[in-house]
Amino acid sequence: MEAVLTEAVALLDEAGDGALTFRALAARLGTGVGSIYWYVASRDQLLDRATDHVVGQLLADVQEHSDGDDAIDDLRTIALMMFDAIAARPWLGAYFMRNSLLQPNTLRLYDLLGQQVLRLELTPRQSFHAVSAVVGFTVGAAADLGQEPPQEILDGSVGREEYLALFADMWRALDPDEYPYVHQIADEFAHHDDAEQFRAGLDLLLAGLRQQARR
Amino acid sequence: MEAVLTEAVALLDEAGDGALTFRALAARLGTGVGSIYWYVASRDQLLDRATDHVVGQLLADVQEHSDGDDAIDDLRTIALMMFDAIAARPWLGAYFMRNSLLQPNTLRLYDLLGQQVLRLELTPRQSFHAVSAVVGFTVGAAADLGQEPPQEILDGSVGREEYLALFADMWRALDPDEYPYVHQIADEFAHHDDAEQFRAGLDLLLAGLRQQARR
DNA sequence: TCGACTATCGAACAACGTTCTATAGAATAG
């Protein structure tokens, strides 16, 4: 069982969602496809289990960094660790959502975020909304980032820089009257850093939360 | 071509992602599967086009509601309309992300959001981060919401209320010391409203943005 | 009249998730 999940994660890490097939997994484990079905009932369940498997590792890391003075700082730290984990494993983002709060480790992680918000002593409703917002933003931003780069970047034929530059050039060529924003932002986009972008958004959200907590 | 997209969207609306197969679509159009491949190169492209098709309708609506006094209010209005559109079409959320800014209508919608942020007269980098945050949060929250309810709720055997109550009961039964947040939030979750939850998170984010804009 | 282009169609292929049956060792009961 443990080996099944480990190898499943390895496949996902190496080539993303599409690479995880029962046949490929069976070949890697040196068994038949039927054997895997003794451990999991379906591919969906396999993905759920694999996701929760790596969330378990993430959870262990996170639990060591949630004991700061400031609740919102801790919230920020945990969210950043979640983002890093998804950035390192792009396939994780897509399944973090549907891997609902039925999986044990995911639920624990969710609760850990909630514990920080509880320290702010908001109303229950406010707490619930705050946690949902942080989770939603983190997973959403990370999943957005995790969309498979369209092949050209995977085989190394063009680097990330040139790929972004391609977009920037397209956008610069647009009519500034029709696309004022995109036109103006092209340069910024060409040299943007995903993690910094995420941090900036998260800080906006947390600033709003801090403001609410002060009241 | 128009008919292909219209019928594709109809299939997606009726039964979600899985229902859109080339054979089902061909049957509906009264043609063969090969014909569809004359219009689109792959299923991915079909989904991209279908997504952008409905984004076009959304865009038309949005363009009429982006002329308010306050830039952040307009930003809020547009984000809410995007959320509603995805809530009405759960399949949309998942493809909003990968439907990157190559599609014409999506790019226009993105720019429209950006135009509101430009009115805040932040630095280019701040503007870029703000727009990314709003888009990331909106799509993330909506996609999270759009995860297929696990069958029981689709056939009407159990309503949404009972489904949520199931979770709430599970959470209430957990050890309050081990899961302090989840335990405490169970009631809130059982009666939560998705749209309100989204609005609350969005307002936190926009509060942070407003604070940044004032400085 | 002859090609080129537009458009349609369905058979065929490969890959996939899933089901089913066969099998054999381990554990347990009588």
Next chain:
DNA sequence: CTATTCTATAGAACGTTGTTCGATAGTCGA
């Protein structure tokens, strides 16, 4: 000790899917 049930493995087979391919017209201009 034996019979039976349980645990676990293995792969053939099925149905569905995306995709490719060649055949086949209709349409237009030269």
